[in-house]
Amino acid sequence: MAEGHAVHGMAARVRRLVDQPGRSQGPVTEQFDPRALDGRAVAGAEAHGKHLLIHLHGTDLSPHLHLGMHGAVSVRQHRRALGPDDLPRTDPPDPAGLAWRHLTATHLLEVTRPTVCELLDADGRAALHARLGPDPLRDDADPAEAIARLHASRRAIGALLVDQSVVSGIGNVYRAELLWRAGLDPHTPGNALDPDTLRALWDDAFDLMTIGLGAGWIVAHPTQLADARALLARGEAVPRWPKRYAVYLRRGEPCPRCGTPVASERLGLQTMYWCPGCQQQPA
Ligand SMILES: [Zn+2]
Incomplete structure (x- = not known):
């Protein structure tokens, strides 16, 4: 299982996507609807212990991820740079266990096999921070x-x-x-x-x-x-x-x-x- 330093490292990698509008995709579940994030840009990312929170411009909803034993967050830069407003025309193939993908002009963020993938509002985030000890x-x-x-x-x-x-x-x-x-x-x-x-x-x-x-x-x-x-x-x-x-x-x-x-x-x-x-x- 990823210990806290690894989740802080993930937050730093997610911050590479800051301010780039992206195409948000993934399976719709009761806890997570990627359509609520489509077209939005990452505003920031933070780790608290083994939990990752991603903030987006223009919405109060933040993806909250816990990776458990098998989950992964990958952030890759496209080999070929596109224009600042050009998203790739085709989507990459879905990796096994895809929970969320955010595709921007320069980067591809993919979350696979998390144990928690949900959208939290301000109250939800406050409750999460409150139940976690100091990091x-x-x-x-x-x-x-x-x-x-x-x-x-x-x-x-x-x-x-x-x-x-x-x-x-x-x-x-x-x-x-x-x-x-x-x-x-x-x-x-x-x-x-x-x-x-x-x-x-x-x-x-x-x-x-x-x-x-x-x-x-x-x-x-x-x-x-x-x-x-x-x-x-x-x-x-x-x-x-x-x-x-x-x-x-x-x-x-x-x-x-x-x-x-x-x-x-x-x-x-x-x-x-x-x-x-x-x-x-x-x-
Ligand atoms: Zn000893």
Whole structure:
């Protein structure tokens, strides 16, 4: 499943279509009617956690997308540029699972196999934002709010970090790597962690996810992080190096910090990975 940095990356790609009127197509469902968007131009796009909202000029209705396990948003530039007001005469063939297509003079936006594809008005958008916790990658995120929510709960920090109503955008990979980096046992209750520790966890999430957004993939290994940070600081692209994690998907392999075999456990729908040797509950 796409974690929050990937959805913020999608929002940035959708913004390439800004101000270009487009032809909107796709199957009409009870929740989504592309005809309501036909001829309109994208005004902006935003991510909140794993949710993507696209705003269009001239309508209060915003497509709201959640991609789940198999959904995708693709934005492609046409090989041949057309005039600013010329839409391609023919439509491309429908990809499998097409939910929405927006075709402009320069770009083709296609959404396939989402778990949610609906149109939200202002009230719907407000309700969506209200049920999602602060997202480290959003400019309007309030770290104090996230820390208060984490600190108020007796649930395990490993469960709280991926609960999108507590903080949003963190998924299974970031959860595992963030807790390993902090040296925290994922079973520690949220209310057993002091606000400074929670603030450090939030700041590390912001840092890692910012690099993930810039790189386009989850960079978590210390050496790769340093290299990615240097490349991004110079405005260069981060190559797709082989993915290396400290604990994620490494059950039974030695922890890079202390050598203890990495443990795993089913938690909700996902498997949680951690090192029982050096990830501790605070005294
Ligand atoms: Zn360890």
